[in-house]
Amino acid sequence: MVVSARGRWVSGSGGSSSGGSSSKAAGALAPSSFLASSIRATGGKKGPAPMVTRPGGEMVAAAAGSNGATIRPALTANALVQRDISTIVVPIGGVTEEGAACPGTSLPRASVNQANRNGTTVGSLFGQCSHGKSRLTAANSLVTSLVKLPCEGNTWGVPWSFSKCDFDDFNGWADAADEALRARGVMLERYKYRVYLVPPSACGFVGLGYVGCDGSYTCRAWIGSAFWDSPPAITHELGHNLFLGHSSTANEQGQVDEYGDFTSIMGYCCESRCLNTPQAWQMGWITLQQLDSSSLKPGQTVQLRLASQALAQQSGARVDVSSWVAGVDPIFVGFRTVDRGDRGLSAGAAGRVHVYTAPTSHTFDSRPTLWKAGLEAGQSWAQPASGVVVRHQGTDGGLALVSVCRSGGTETMTSCTTGVDNDCNGLAGVDDPACASMMRLGVGTETTNKG
Ligand SMILES: [Zn+2]
Structure with missing residues (x-):
């Protein structure tokens, strides 16, 4: 896997922080840490062959x-793929010191507690679609109360704001929300997956999520404000964290509709349904x-x-x-x-x-x-x-x-007389017109010879 990271070195004892292009020779520098503001990975994880x-x-x-x-x-x-889908769901609001919504945003219009449509929850989708193999339950997951953040900030050296929706912004909101939760005493490490519910803002997406994560970095996903109460939207983004791609279709011209498969929750939002057959098999479900x-x-x-x-x-x-x-x-x-x-x-x-x-x-x-x-x-x-x-x-x-x-291939006298559907048209023997004409011809020839 090719991984590229943006960020900065944070000095240990005696070290000094430097720009993001710094390279570290083994043993040459005092211990230090690299704080990444963004990580991109390509090439995918090698997995075991199916049994x-x-x-x-x-x-x-x-x-x-x-x-x-x-x-x-x-x-x-x-x-x-994963037995415990232990997830922390974090609703975020951007508020001024006076408690009003930040410019360019409004306060959340839905509560995550409404994320239960006709008895379908994120947990029920995982439990039922995996046949009980992957579980997201009240015992392993948590929905926090609203985390209120200021209208702009700077976390790990990366500035962010609620006035726009770049990666650094919504990733910064997540970083800041993590800090706020730690200050509340929440043990974030207990949750492998973190879903951030973003407020009405410049972010117009349904959701975003890292495709795959294997424990070496935080599995993050973001849900747009109109979809806080949509279990299928949240399940779709967690699906990306679980290495699922999209469920696509293609027309006769080969044009692909990336989300066009309506039989899978990895297609368009928001009907409650499970994965398609290849993806459910991929998950080990x-x-x-x-x-x-x-x-x-x-x-x-x-x-x-x-x-x-x-x-x-x-x-x-x-x-x-x-x-x-x-x-x-x-x-x-x-x-x-x-x-x-x-x-x-x-x-x-x-x-x-x-x-x-x-x-x-x-x-x-x-x-x-x-x-x-x-x-x-x-x-x-x-x-x-x-x-x-x-x-x-x-x-x-x-x-x-x-x-x-x-x-x-096409039907032969042998396939016709033995009842084999050689041409796969669903018909065999005299029921297949291709055989019927051949066998009639055969019978006629034989009769003529005998005559
Ligand atoms: Zn998606």
Whole structure:
């Protein structure tokens, strides 16, 4: 990871502080500290590869025409990103000595205590969407009372003001709020994640958060004043701290809408819903059935039964098409229903089987995901590069029936007579027009020869 820091050296005994470009040779200077005003990191954290295990129980029945073999896809899971999402939430106001709002701001219009919409809280979203694996609770987290700051100040040598909204400003408010909380006796070190609720001001954002943090520096996020009472907004920013990128879509021209995936809280604010399938897998919150070149051969169809992602931690599927076509991102398939953490899922997303592609390869991989399709029963999605067709066939007992087919090319007399759906159009044998014409021709020829 490449890290660049802005700030200044603070002298230890005998040392002297100098400019931010100072370099320190080992042993050459007296002990001193570098106080960073901003830290940028690029390159990402290397994470452990997902675990792949063979299931013991019955996972899936072989499709008709898949050579009679029972296919039991492997299961894949990532290391859990974080068990305790211990968070301190800090509402901030900028006030004059007379107690009025600072110029350019107003006093907060919402209380964080209102951050409970129809029973959904930040804590309930983490608890339910992670299936109890990651927890943000009253026991490990704290919402402070309003922290009132002066209209301008200087913290760690960096001036800040409530009259504008540069990084140094809202980061300065956070630094100053931390000092005020320490003066109150709050043990900030007990909370890995710090969410600052900024007052109505020049800051027009919904929220901001560091993408990833691993304990070497403070995990900070900021929430705009109109979203203090929005659990999805706060959960989205904490999601960035947990190494999540955005949930995107792309149109046929390849133009990306960074937030366009309405099935994920890492898309646009503010419906209450969980993560999409690749991101929930990234977090270590769900386990997926995995297909690759050995379990999905050309001309093979595998039938999957997918539980609702909101109700079962073992739910979706990952098709690692990169195992037979290089450079193509794996396909993720998930079934979403209006339940638990997904109770606010939009009507257009509910009850559908969603298909995504994502390069995500481990817990700390914050590359964005791409939503591709939301399939109603009877609909299918095809990826020409890999020959894969995903088909939502219907539901049975609350489970989605999904077939995943890998094309072996056009139908042949062999595929037709053995009932294999070689071209992945969902039809096999005489039911497939391509076979029907070929087999009629075959029967006719035979009759003629006999005659
Ligand atoms: Zn975001």
